[in-house]
Amino acid sequence: MERPTGVYFQTMTMKQIRERLKQCDLIIIPVGSTENHGPNAPTGEDTFLVTRMAEQVALKTGCTVAEPIWYGYHPYHHIGMPGTVPVKDEAFIDYLVSVIAGFWNTGFRKQILLNGHGQEFVIPIAIHKFAKIFQVPAIIINLNWYHAIQDKFKTKEEGGPYETPFIHADEVETSWSLALFPEFMHQEWAVDTEPKGFLPEGHIDKAGNLLHRPIAWYGHVGGGPIEVVAYPEGVVGKATLASAEKAKEGVEALLDYLEKLVRDIMERFPAGKLPPAEMLSQRPKEELEALTKEPLTEGWRNLYTAGNLWG
Amino acid sequence: MERPTGVYFQTMTMKQIRERLKQCDLIIIPVGSTENHGPNAPTGEDTFLVTRMAEQVALKTGCTVAEPIWYGYHPYHHIGMPGTVPVKDEAFIDYLVSVIAGFWNTGFRKQILLNGHGQEFVIPIAIHKFAKIFQVPAIIINLNWYHAIQDKFKTKEEGGPYETPFIHADEVETSWSLALFPEFMHQEWAVDTEPKGFLPEGHIDKAGNLLHRPIAWYGHVGGGPIEVVAYPEGVVGKATLASAEKAKEGVEALLDYLEKLVRDIMERFPAGKLPPAEMLSQRPKEELEALTKEPLTEGWRNLYTAGNLWG
Amino acid sequence: MERPTGVYFQTMTMKQIRERLKQCDLIIIPVGSTENHGPNAPTGEDTFLVTRMAEQVALKTGCTVAEPIWYGYHPYHHIGMPGTVPVKDEAFIDYLVSVIAGFWNTGFRKQILLNGHGQEFVIPIAIHKFAKIFQVPAIIINLNWYHAIQDKFKTKEEGGPYETPFIHADEVETSWSLALFPEFMHQEWAVDTEPKGFLPEGHIDKAGNLLHRPIAWYGHVGGGPIEVVAYPEGVVGKATLASAEKAKEGVEALLDYLEKLVRDIMERFPAGKLPPAEMLSQRPKEELEALTKEPLTEGWRNLYTAGNLWG
Numbered sequence: 001m002e003r004p005t006g007v008y009f010q011t012m013t014m015k016q017i018r019e020r021l022k023q024c025d026l027i028i029i030p031v032g033s034t035e036n037h038g039p040n041a042p043t044g045e046d047t048f049l050v051t052r053m054a055e056q057v058a059l060k061t062g063c064t065v066a067e068p069i070w071y072g073y074h075p076y077h078h079i080g081m082p083g084t085v086p087v088k089d090e091a092f093i094d095y096l097v098s099v100i101a102g103f104w105n106t107g108f109r110k111q112i113l114l115n116g117h118g119q120e121f122v123i124p125i126a127i128h129k130f131a132k133i134f135q136v137p138a139i140i141i142n143l144n145w146y147h148a149i150q151d152k153f154k155t156k157e158e159g160g161p162y163e164t165p166f167i168h169a170d171e172v173e174t175s176w177s178l179a180l181f182p183e184f185m186h187q188e189w190a191v192d193t194e195p196k197g198f199l200p201e202g203h204i205d206k207a208g209n210l211l212h213r214p215i216a217w218y219g220h221v222g223g224g225p226i227e228v229v230a231y232p233e234g235v236v237g238k239a240t241l242a243s244a245e246k247a248k249e250g251v252e253a254l255l256d257y258l259e260k261l262v263r264d265i266m267e268r269f270p271a272g273k274l275p276p277a278e279m280l281s282q283r284p285k286e287e288l289e290a291l292t293k294e295p296l297t298e299g300w301r302n303l304y305t306a307g308n309l310w311g
Numbered sequence: 312m313e314r315p316t317g318v319y320f321q322t323m324t325m326k327q328i329r330e331r332l333k334q335c336d337l338i339i340i341p342v343g344s345t346e347n348h349g350p351n352a353p354t355g356e357d358t359f360l361v362t363r364m365a366e367q368v369a370l371k372t373g374c375t376v377a378e379p380i381w382y383g384y385h386p387y388h389h390i391g392m393p394g395t396v397p398v399k400d401e402a403f404i405d406y407l408v409s410v411i412a413g414f415w416n417t418g419f420r421k422q423i424l425l426n427g428h429g430q431e432f433v434i435p436i437a438i439h440k441f442a443k444i445f446q447v448p449a450i451i452i453n454l455n456w457y458h459a460i461q462d463k464f465k466t467k468e469e470g471g472p473y474e475t476p477f478i479h480a481d482e483v484e485t486s487w488s489l490a491l492f493p494e495f496m497h498q499e500w501a502v503d504t505e506p507k508g509f510l511p512e513g514h515i516d517k518a519g520n521l522l523h524r525p526i527a528w529y530g531h532v533g534g535g536p537i538e539v540v541a542y543p544e545g546v547v548g549k550a551t552l553a554s555a556e557k558a559k560e561g562v563e564a565l566l567d568y569l570e571k572l573v574r575d576i577m578e579r580f581p582a583g584k585l586p587p588a589e590m591l592s593q594r595p596k597e598e599l600e601a602l603t604k605e606p607l608t609e610g611w612r613n614l615y616t617a618g619n620l621w622g
Numbered sequence: 623m624e625r626p627t628g629v630y631f632q633t634m635t636m637k638q639i640r641e642r643l644k645q646c647d648l649i650i651i652p653v654g655s656t657e658n659h660g661p662n663a664p665t666g667e668d669t670f671l672v673t674r675m676a677e678q679v680a681l682k683t684g685c686t687v688a689e690p691i692w693y694g695y696h697p698y699h700h701i702g703m704p705g706t707v708p709v710k711d712e713a714f715i716d717y718l719v720s721v722i723a724g725f726w727n728t729g730f731r732k733q734i735l736l737n738g739h740g741q742e743f744v745i746p747i748a749i750h751k752f753a754k755i756f757q758v759p760a761i762i763i764n765l766n767w768y769h770a771i772q773d774k775f776k777t778k779e780e781g782g783p784y785e786t787p788f789i790h791a792d793e794v795e796t797s798w799s800l801a802l803f804p805e806f807m808h809q810e811w812a813v814d815t816e817p818k819g820f821l822p823e824g825h826i827d828k829a830g831n832l833l834h835r836p837i838a839w840y841g842h843v844g845g846g847p848i849e850v851v852a853y854p855e856g857v858v859g860k861a862t863l864a865s866a867e868k869a870k871e872g873v874e875a876l877l878d879y880l881e882k883l884v885r886d887i888m889e890r891f892p893a894g895k896l897p898p899a900e901m902l903s904q905r906p907k908e909e910l911e912a913l914t915k916e917p918l919t920e921g922w923r924n925l926y927t928a929g930n931l932w933g
Contacts (some may be wrong), residue, residue, distance in 0.1 A: 001312045002312055002313065002359075003312055003494075004494045004495055008355075009345070009354060009355075010355025010358065010359075011353050011355060011356070011495050012353060012354065012495075013348075013349065013350055013351055013352055013353055013495075013497055013500065014347050014348075014350050014354065014393070014501050014545050015350035015351070015396050016495070016497075017354070017394060034320070034321055034377075034378070034413065036325050037324070037325075038324065038325060039324055039325050040324055040326070041324055041328035042321055042323060042324055043320060043321050043323065043324070043325065043328070044319075044321025044322060044378060045322075047321065047378070048313075048321075066381075067345070067355060067358075067381040068346075069381075069382075069383070069407065070321065070378040070379070070380075070381075071380075071409065071410055071413070079613070079615050080416065080614070080615050080616070081613075082416060082417045082418060082606035082607060083325045083328060083417050084413060084417075084615075085409065085410055085412075085414060085417075086409060086412025086620075087405075087406055087409040087410070088405045088406075088408070088409050088620050088621060089621060090401075090402070090405070091401070091404075091405035091406045091408075091409060092400045092406070093402075094399045094401065094402035095382065095398055095399075095402045095403070095406050097399070097402075098382065098397060098399050098402060098403075099382050099396055099398070100394065101396075102345065102382070102396025102397060103317070103395060103396060105391065106393045106394050106395075106396075107393060108446060119519055149520075153799075157439055161452030172573065183314075183315045184315055184322050184323075184324075186324055186326070186327075189324065189326050205430065228607075228613055232607050233326050245386060249474075252374050263456050274316040290906075295393035296393060296539075296543045300907070301904050301905075302390070302391030302392075302393075302904050303391070304390050304391050304541055304754070304757070305391070305757060305903075305904050305905050308754075308755055308929060308930050308933050309397075309399050309754070310399060310400060310751055310754040310755050311755055311929070311930040311931065311932070311933020316706050350903070375860050386750045387749075387750045387753035387757075390754055391758075391904055400715075400747060400751055401712060402786060404711075405699060431743075431838070431841075432686065432742075432743040432744075432746050432747065433743075433747060434744050434841075434843050435697075435838065436711060436744060436747070437742065437810035438698075438842065438843050439697045439698045439840070440711055440842070442698035442843040442844075443698050443701055443798055446698075446701075448844065449844050450820070450821075450842070450843070450845065451841060451842065451843045452841060452842045452845070453837070453838070453841040453842065454836060454837060454841070455841075458835075458836050458837070458838070459836040460836075461834050461836075465663060473800045498789075509761070509890070509891075509897040510761075510886060510887065510890065511886050511890070514883060514886065523771050523834070524769075525765060525770040525771075525772075525879060525883070526763055526764070526765060526769070527742070527746065527764070527766075527769070529746045529750070530742075530745075530746050530749070530764040530765070530766075531749065531761070531762065531763045531764065532749050532750060532752070532753040532760060532761070532762045532764065533753075533759065533760050533761035533762060533896070533897060533902060534761065536897070536901040536902065537901065537902055537903070537904070539904065540900065540901055540904065541901060568836060568863070572825060572836070575821060575822050575825065576821065579820070579822070580820075585844070586820040586844060586847070589851065590847040590848065590852060591843075591844060591847065591848055592848070593702055593848075593850065593851065618752055
């Protein structure tokens with residue numbers, strides 16, 4: 001996040017950014033959280049997961065990475081947990097809409113919001129709100145890392161590396177943390193807890209809805225206890241079972257997919273190209289042409305003349 | 312931001328954080344922006360200014376630093392500038408309120424929001440809104456780095472190091488950037504521009520309101536042009552005149568003051584101590600006691616039971 | 623506020639207003655509050671201060687005065703005080719945005735929001751939010767009366783008329799009230815209180831930030847007590863020391879400055895004239911021309927077609 005390697009947007013000058021935009025106008029925006037992940041793992045875990053992923057793909061593909069969103073959305077059962085910083089719903093959504101708009105206006109009209117936290121049902125709301133306000137051509141994608149490689153979380157019974165299913169700060173998530181940022185991890189302090197639910201097993205899914213059950217893990221309140229009372233340790237599962245080794249295969253598959261996604265987008269729509277504007281907006285043709293010109297060139301008008309972020 | 316040095320909250324585990332809170336329950340929250348600062352300086356300039364300041368004071372005093380707010384508030388004349396990512400007013404304010412509340416609930420009941428960007432009139436609204444919603448004892452301070460050392464920006468005529476007054480991405484701000492994060496700077500690409508105004512000189516102040524004029528630099532619309540039209544370079548002033556040397560004395564004075572502020576607060580109110588609750592809130596005594604206990608100890612209740620962030 | 627002298631907008635008919643606009647299209651909007659100012663001074667003090675100032679300058683310059691905003695924004699430490707009517711932050715800001723828009727649409731495209739209360743950090747947000755929503759040429763200025771004459775509050779030690787620094791309903795503010803609206807004042811009931819703070823003196827500034835200290839008077843919560851507990855009298859300082867005489871020089875300087883500001887604006891931009899539209903907005907030229915025509919003339923379009931106040 002702080003090295004002059006040309007990966008992070010905020011470490012670059014406008015001269016460097018303009019040159020980058022001529023090569024690749026796709027930016028990855030890591031969307032994380034600040035959340036209690038137990039005595040053994042950093043509270044920035046969800047953010048470091050996706051910044052470390054994004055950096056590696058940026059170095060390989062030449063795309064750009066935005067400095068991360070450090071504070072995220074949280075469902076009710078997270079509220080009150082020390083170490084967790086939950087952002088007000090509307091503020092989080094409009095914060096993302098503002099960030100998407102700012103990068104679009106700069107010229108990054110292709111964006112991947114790479115999500116590292118349990119807010120996969122909120123980020124799409126921001127993407128669509130951006131589009132409804134501004135109605136301009138763009139490719140904006142929310143990729144939740146765990147959805148990119150859904151078959152890489154299997155338990156040993158299913159032929160996978162893990163003993164327990166993915167929930168929170170547990171065997172799975174801690175293994176990925178050991179693989180991506182071991183320098184912040186302290187397994188010597190790891191603890192285990194026993195997940196609890198109030199309804200018969202099988203109705204409500206677990207992290208990432210990877211078990212394809214009828215009710216999403218976030219699709220309920222009251223199906224399970226609030227964490228501040230039931231899991232004061234900040235862990236829901238068996239963190240002591242974690243190892244970097246267990247995550248290796250998944251990490252490689254994830255990086256491969258993210259790289260493929262970037263290349264597929266850029267191949268189909270090279271720098272400066274987008275799907276046909278009239279297929280993505282009914283704004284007047286003249287207006288769309290002015291808005292999609294290269295910023296600061298003759299006839300260009302900034303995005304905020306077309307849509308009102310502050311209304 | 313990414314080294315396991317025990318400075319940044321998000322790099323620490325909850326075990327480390329609980330131990331830290333016993334020594335020092337003060338956190339510095341760097342509040343920056345992502346903004347065009349010219350062809351020669353990084354768009355994260357306002358954020359790097361305050362993270363680099365906060366880190367050094369944390370290492371000396373043992374306080375903690377939060378990972379920064381990378382996307383900030385912007386006045387009208389910034390809107391539309393490529394490279395600048397302006398956040399919707401209410402979203403920025405409520406994002407800050409949420410962050411203050413999350414850290415307060417964690418045990419950091421003393422906070423310094425260290426501001427590096429022209430949003431010094433917005434951050435106080437978040438501080439007071441937090442207090443109005445929750446009405447709990449706390450010491451929450453907004454320190455704008457340029458207000459900590461108001462006499463360190465003098466021009467040569469006034470006996471100072473600079474040739475021009477502080478405006479934006481100019482001689483002053485670029486000098487401070489060269490002093491604090493030279494690795495992102497490219498003075499070989501620096502350019503100069505001529506500041507323009509529509510009213511006679513003397514009415515409207517400049518950055519930080521350091522000239523003590525009748526109208527704050529942010530207290531108007533229409534007194535000067537919008538930057539995307541008048542200063543497409545992203546610079547308002549003479550960046551080519553900048554040098555790290557010119558900023559040295561100011562940087563040292565700033566770090567000394569920030570250290571003094573942290574020490575003065577912690578000396579008067581050691582870890583776990585706050586001004587008398589009944590002088591800061593008329594909530595029932597019993598409720599204030601439950602809220603201000605050490606998190607997760609017997610009788611503690613989380614902050615969100617008392618004030619409604621989502622109301 | 624209630625005499626047919628052609629000063630107050632709301633006392634004038636549209637025929638009178640159209641004729642006025644041909645001479646001077648600048649309106650002063652007094653922004654006050656309803657706040658406990660002690661047993662001896664009216665709760666409308668902050669409002670009467672600025673209406674009495676505005677009226678005198680309107681009579682001399684021919685500009686117009688809007689009826690005042692009677693209910694204002696309040697920081698946390700005012701909340702709960704009987705006699706004080708604090709407005710919800712967002713509502714106060716949007717109320718001001720609406721007033722600015724309404725007067726702009728009427729033809730008053732030059733406005734001075736003359737502030738008489740401790741809300742100098744909130745009014746600019748309304749000004750910039752108006753501009754972000756509508757993006758039309760305008761000169762909108764927030765003038766806080768105490769910032770127009772920053773050197774007129776000196777204590778006797780500094781060669782000034784006062785014995786104590788300016789805080790609230792104290793020697794300074796009460797002296798100005800005695801000078802501007804003696805008919806509402808009852809000095810026979812005046813009381814004194816001792817200002818209290820929880821941090822060492824020197825960090826936090828006082829009213830108007832006139833002492834140029836590192837932390838603005840409104841830049842904190844917890845640096846001092848809430849008023850309803852610490853100052854139930856509604857006075858923070860020594861109201862008994864007040865006299866009209868002490869304020870005279872400051873009042874004259876303030877009126878001179880406010881007159882100069884109005885004349886400077888009108889001289890540079892006579893009625894119907896504004897800074898170049900393309901330097902203040904990137905809206906299409908045709909649209910700006912339609913919006914800035916004289917209301918109800920051929921080709922004119924009302925402001926609300928361009929920006930959505932209700933979005």
